[in-house]
Amino acid sequence: MSSVFKNESVMSPDFLPSILPFRETQVARIAENMESAADGGSGQNTFIFGPPGIGKTATVRFVFRQFEDEYPGIRAVYVNCWDCNTSIAVMSKITNDLGVFVPRRGLGKDEVSGKFQEAVGKSKGGVVVCLDEVDQLVNKEPGALYSLIRLGGPRQLTLVMISNDPHIMSKLENRVTSSLSAEEVEFRSYNIDEMKGILSERARTAFSSFESAAIMLAANHAIRKGGDVRVGLQCLQRAGRVAEKVGDSRLLAKHVRDVVSVVKEAKPQIVMKKLNAHEKSIVEIVAKKSPMSFGELFAAYRKSVEKPSSERMVQEYVRHLEQAKMIRLSEKKVAGKRMVYAV
Template sequence: MSVFKREEVLYPEYLPLNLPHREGQIKLISENLSLLLKNSKPMNIFIYGPPGVGKTAVSKFILREFEQYSGIKNIYINCWQYNTSFAVLSEIGISIGAFVSRRGWAKDEIFSRIVQTMENNRLNLIVVLDEVDQLIKNDPNVLYDLLRIENYTKQKIGLIFISNDKYVFRNVEDRIKSSLNLEDIEFKPYTFLEMKDIVEQRMKEAFVAYEEGVSALVAAKAAERGDVRVALEILLKAGRIAKDKLRVEDVKKVIKEENNPRAQEIMKVLREEEKRILEILDKPRTTKEIFEELKKSIKISRTEFYRVLDEMIKKGLIKVLGKENRSSLLYKAL
């Protein structure tokens, strides 16, 4: 018999009805974005803090509330998936119902369609750029593109940037940096007691029955990093090996394993060839070895292979260890 009442409550993408210990941040961000209801320009927001402290969850929570009750169009973009100006603008255009093509169009054409659609439909936007460091690293010009939308329409746009790196904008051009007009909001790691509250809330929704002491044990482990995803991963794994109810012993077995929720999240948004390359890099290998192994399962040209490798190095997915027999020696960074 399964010990789960609702297993999906423990999935990383699950968004609960309330987010304990993030009420202050939710209020601050919501009040700022509420200016869009009056067709006024809100401050752009920069959310930063270590992984697993609720940055993405709070943003999606606020988007959900605005979508339901305000009519303002909300767009969430993960910059691991969309890391160029063209990709970001195309996604925004498609999300608001503008007729745009992902191929064969100039960036300015997509930009014009976005402005036209906003103007014709009197549409104000909230755009969240999660993992914005990937965008800044690859193509920071999109920030300038987004900031200048309001130069061509009376409609307004509120931007939310999310990163683990407090100093992610340090190398951005001054002309962009001065126009960002950012409200910085720090998300600090959860304390043990905060983590315990969150764990207990999820356990009540997820499990039919559980032993006393489970929540404290899970919270203590997750609080070492202040990362709530660690807690969810432990509970999910422990629940899957539990018999009649979730026990402390089940949790102890799981805690012995190494948990890396961030790596799991990244893997979900990678292309097939990127995932396969990471699988091949179970130990340091040369580019020649990787290419020969990759060809066995994926049809790919040498040119395309090196382009994918270059992208993965820029994203921080793999690192160059040195040279071996005239080939670069690579290893996965996750």
């Protein structure tokens, strides 16, 4: 008997579909801003913002793929600022991707900037850099964007910045905002019909056959959980596994009904994947007892990991987790102590 899945990988959140319904306007705006970079000139910087799971990353990756196919001269580099949250890390990543090797550790800022300038200078067409989750970079090192544009040369580097936080740019100094002069592109949440359309398009390539009521249920659940497409994809993928288990080759509404209760908001799970072992352990400790003081948290943390980091590093993890909205810190001290809450 044939399997319910034709191609299960299409349901993975990392899969980049060949069409992105309902994002045509945004695709066109970003592409237009990148145009002159493709001709070797300076493109228009772009700042993209909007809630999670609504295709911001996918749209930029989509445009990058199109440009690389059409203009072999252009270099499009994707940087996730969760992984690279300092100017040195971002410059190293770009430099390496442009084919000039920099080791991950051991070089000072001057050496890295030198290599970065060399790599950008060498590339004949323009260099377009996507700084995804740019709030991570701006919060960690407010001067990082300035270093990048100053060293990269405004004529050669075109930035496409993405953030969930629409106000992150207001944290920059005026001279940085004005030299970036980024065009804002807002991504709005999908409505239920758009969600259905997106999910059924993905389902068409993923499943051998499906009932449209199955899509409707998954789309409803995704909207109820905040409009994140990943929630809908996860429902369908899990439902597909249920169908497979019971030997059905068609995805049915009842399979989706079986799984909706276990598919939660995508955000915490997705973010959890990106945290380091120390940060994960902190989230778990706070989830068990909330609120707790930083001192208590630090003591519990030291017991829970093999090689605990210093108190200063743990403070840094806590700050990072707060920015990612994985935990909350009290505004004021309670009995002289800063309290940490689960969210």
